[in-house]
Amino acid sequence: MSQRLKSILAAALVTFLWSTSWVLIKQNIQDLPPLLFAGMRYCLAALILLPGLFRYKANLRKITPSDWVKLGLLGLVLYGLTQGGVFLALKYLPATDLSLLLNFSTILVAFAGIIMLKEFPTRLQWLGIVIFLAGVVIYFFPLPPGKRSLLGLGFALLTLVANSIGTLQGRAINRTRAYSPYVVTTISMSVGAILLMSSGLLLERIPTLTIGNIATIAWLAVVNTAFAFTVWNKTQQTLAAVESSIINNTMLIQIAILAWVFLGETLSTRQIFALLVAALGVLLTNWKPKRQVAIDR
Numbered sequence: 589m590s591q592r593l594k595s596i597l598a599a600a601l602v603t604f605l606w607s608t609s610w611v612l613i614k615q616n617i618q619d620l621p622p623l624l625f626a627g628m629r630y631c632l633a634a635l636i637l638l639p640g641l642f643r644y645k646a647n648l649r650k651i652t653p654s655d656w657v658k659l660g661l662l663g664l665v666l667y668g669l670t671q672g673g674v675f676l677a678l679k680y681l682p683a684t685d686l687s688l689l690l691n692f693s694t695i696l697v698a699f700a701g702i703i704m705l706k707e708f709p710t711r712l713q714w715l716g717i718v719i720f721l722a723g724v725v726i727y728f729f730p731l732p733p734g735k736r737s738l739l740g741l742g743f744a745l746l747t748l749v750a751n752s753i754g755t756l757q758g759r760a761i762n763r764t765r766a767y768s769p770y771v772v773t774t775i776s777m778s779v780g781a782i783l784l785m786s787s788g789l790l791l792e793r794i795p796t797l798t799i800g801n802i803a804t805i806a807w808l809a810v811v812n813t814a815f816a817f818t819v820w821n822k823t824q825q826t827l828a829a830v831e832s833s834i835i836n837n838t839m840l841i842q843i844a845i846l847a848w849v850f851l852g853e854t855l856s857t858r859q860i861f862a863l864l865v866a867a868l869g870v871l872l873t874n875w876k877p878k879r880q881v882a883i884d885r
């Protein structure tokens with residue numbers, strides 16, 4: 589199995605874990621303030637990861653002052669803004685609405701990746717992006733009638749932009765392979781966790797936690813955060829920014845299926861067809877001829 593295929597499969601596993609996070613967040617978000625909920629998740633995950641940095645002393649000494657700044661900014665954007673935005677948006681919007689909006693980050697990442705990272709998608713990958721977005725449109729439109737929260741839409745827009753920037757930042761840092769994915773994850777997550785927890789303590793009430801809340805936060809922190817983000821940063825050493833983005837966007841499909849299985853939401857024939865179209869788009873976006881893969885390496 590090639591390193592590229594391993595990275596694709598690992599990234600797919602991570603997106604599955606993140607998709608289950610949305611179900612868990614949605615089930616608890618009415619009881620827990622969004623920023624504190626996110627802050628507790630990422631602070632606990634960072635505390636779990638921090639002791640492991642002792643194994644990377646040599647790697648830590650190699651970090652230049654400018655790279656410390658880059659890692660800090662990655663933490664602020666990828667964790668503080670993006671993940672904080674997800675929790676806040678899920679407070680006011682249905683998960684499917686937010687999932688739809690976030691899928692358009694692929695377009696932003698593709699164009700920005702050309703300018704910032706000099707990573708040019710192939711024609712087949714552009715076709716895959718178009719097909720994937722067509723599947724998104726088929727699945728969600730026409731949207732069911734109903735009033736939508738402007739505040740929620742604002743948080744969704746913030747999350748969309750931050751997620752796109754964070755994807756590019758992560759790829760720019762990880763593709764150099766100068767630092768271990770564990771080091772990148774731990775440092776950036778610690779910065780973002782501090783921002784989330786500080787904001788939550790300043791702006792929100794401290795909740796009373798139930799056993800269910802505690803179990804959810806612990807699972808999200810250990811499995812869906814500490815483990816998943818470390819693996820994700822590892823995959824970004826191999827996968828281009830637009831490829832990471834499109835794999836991340838398979839959460840659209842996974843969230844829909846999980847909602848059907850665990851939340852009792854049914855899928856129409858049109859929606860099932862749309863999921864198949866979107867899956868084809870993902871496949872095309874992540875396929876490269878052997879010659880092209882060799883050149884990338």
